Amino acid sequence: MTSTRIKKKIANHGVAWEQAFGYVQAVQVKDTIYISGQLSHDGDGKLIAPAALDAAGRPIDFNQMEDQIRQTYVNAKKLLAEFGATLEDVVEETLFVLDVPSAFAAGSKVRKEMYGTDTPPVASNLIGVSELAFPEQIVEITFRAVVDIPTAP
Structure with a gap:
């Protein structure tokens, strides 16, 4: 039997x-980058706009929804850069x-700002939940990106 492992x-x-939880923030398999739920923290793990x-x-x-969403995108951009990718x-x-109504209002503004267009070409889901990992956190965002991988000649 031949076993092939997926390179990650x-x-x-x-x-x-x-x-503490035992996970990675992002993983790339082939041309797809999966980014775990991002929070609004700084480089030291201190929550921004709790x-x-x-x-x-x-x-x-x-x-604080707008500030938390903005910092969450900043953190996602840092992870994407690790793979040579961007929000594009x-x-x-x-x-x-x-809170869905406040997230819709804040998110519509910040998403347009971060993606640099009034209609970001991104499939998007907005889901209301009862709680997140930290009580002061009111938003968490996951991302999936696809990048071109050069083929060997």
């Missing part, structure tokens, strides 16, 4: 939760959000 290239941010929480540990409001290579994204 991986990338991480180097934040603590990668090791939501204020009530006594029960739930977000009080969703005013993204074909699908999924936004997991705690």
